Amino acid sequence: MEKLTFIGNGNMAKAMIKGLANKYEIDVLGRNEKSLEALKHELAMIEVSKIGEKLDIENKNIVLCVKPNSLDDLSLKLIGEARCVYSVLAGTKLETLKNKICATNYIRTMPNIGATYQKSMTTITGDEALKSSALEIFNCIGTTLWVKSEKELDVATAVAGSGPAFLALIAEALSDGAVNNGLSRNDANILVSGLFDGFSALIANNKPSEIKDSVMSPGGTTASGYASMEKSGVRSGMIEAINNAYAKAVLLGKN
Ligand SMILES: NC(=O)c1ccc[n+]([C@@H]2O[C@H](COP(=O)([O-])OP(=O)(O)OC[C@H]3O[C@@H](n4cnc5c(N)ncnc54)[C@H](OP(=O)(O)O)[C@@H]3O)[C@@H](O)[C@H]2O)c1
Numbered sequence: 001m002e003k004l005t006f007i008g009n010g011n012m013a014k015a016m017i018k019g020l021a022n023k024y025e026i027d028v029l030g031r032n033e034k035s036l037e038a039l040k041h042e043l044a045m046i047e048v049s050k051i052g053e054k055l056d057i058e059n060k061n062i063v064l065c066v067k068p069n070s071l072d073d074l075s076l077k078l079i080g081e082a083r084c085v086y087s088v089l090a091g092t093k094l095e096t097l098k099n100k101i102c103a104t105n106y107i108r109t110m111p112n113i114g115a116t117y118q119k120s121m122t123t124i125t126g127d128e129a130l131k132s133s134a135l136e137i138f139n140c141i142g143t144t145l146w147v148k149s150e151k152e153l154d155v156a157t158a159v160a161g162s163g164p165a166f167l168a169l170i171a172e173a174l175s176d177g178a179v180n181n182g183l184s185r186n187d188a189n190i191l192v193s194g195l196f197d198g199f200s201a202l203i204a205n206n207k208p209s210e211i212k213d214s215v216m217s218p219g220g221t222t223a224s225g226y227a228s229m230e231k232s233g234v235r236s237g238m239i240e241a242i243n244n245a246y247a248k249a250v251l252l253g254k255n
Contacts, residue, residue, distance in 0.1 A: 005029060006029065007051075015111075015113060015115035017039075026045070027048075029050075051077065057101070059081070061082070071089065078101060081103060085107065086109060107126035107130050109134070109138060110161045114142055120142035123145045123147055123152070123153050125149065125152070158242045166238065174192050
């Protein structure tokens with residue numbers, strides 16, 4: 001069994017490890033003994049350890065899961081040359097990783113929190129030599145898309161990395177609309193959850209415009225609601241959200 005060494009044991013690391021622990025040997029390195037022990041309690045088959053003054057990464061397959069602003073501190077502790085670095089750090093460029101961590105090959109990824117249920121949409125780029133290994137790892141936590149450039153990965157960060165929050169706004173608004181018209185919050189949330197579940201199959205097999213056309217009959221309820229959404233600027237608001245999230249990802253990469 002191949003071994004993956006996670007550095008960082010926060011939300012994203014935990015979500016990923018759950019999908020990977022059956023297929024890979026997992027070693028988790030972090031700085032908080034209590035949360036490491038809690039993770040070990042949850043997933044008995046993994047190994048956990050606290051990072052000391054120095055961290056030997058020689059020949060390891062590193063999955064880097066700390067916050068981007070922790071990279072400077074962490075890199076000062078690293079010794080040796082890793083076999084590969086798979087980074088999930090938002091905005092952090094391959095060039096920065098190369099400057100901070102010594103390794104043979106580097107991969108940059110953007111998973112999302114759907115990884116908790118092995119439903120991450122993960123975009124990946126980096127050294128072609130690691131392409132098949134990277135796809136194999138991240139396919140364990142959902143769907144993957146390999147892109148050729150970091151620019152495309154930054155756009156994907158806006159769409160799929162931040163996307164769960166954008167869709168949560170839509171979901172909450174639909175639920176609010178239902179409550180506004182007399183449904184209980186509980187029933188409204190059940191409806192919205194079922195709606196998203198069915199929509200995920202629809203969108204996997206149809207273009208958005210095809211779904212819309214199949215629901216919208218002339219002068220009907222959907223046409224009426226759809227016109228309100230256009231009038232309220234939902235479409236331009238979503239496009240603007242992607243524009244701004246992408247711009248932020250680019251900015252993070254420069255800092
Ligand atoms: N959450 C998402 O939806 C999402 C999506 C895509 C990508 N990402 C990326 O995933 C990465 C982690 O995000 P997260 O949401 O998992 O954050 P998080 O829950 O705050 O986890 C960060 C982890 O890194 C550890 N850490 C921080 N500095 C460290 C250091 N110097 N040495 C060792 N460990 C250190 C933290 O330890 P402590 O517990 O001691 O603080 C914590 O376990 C980020 O780079 C983010 O851009 C997140």
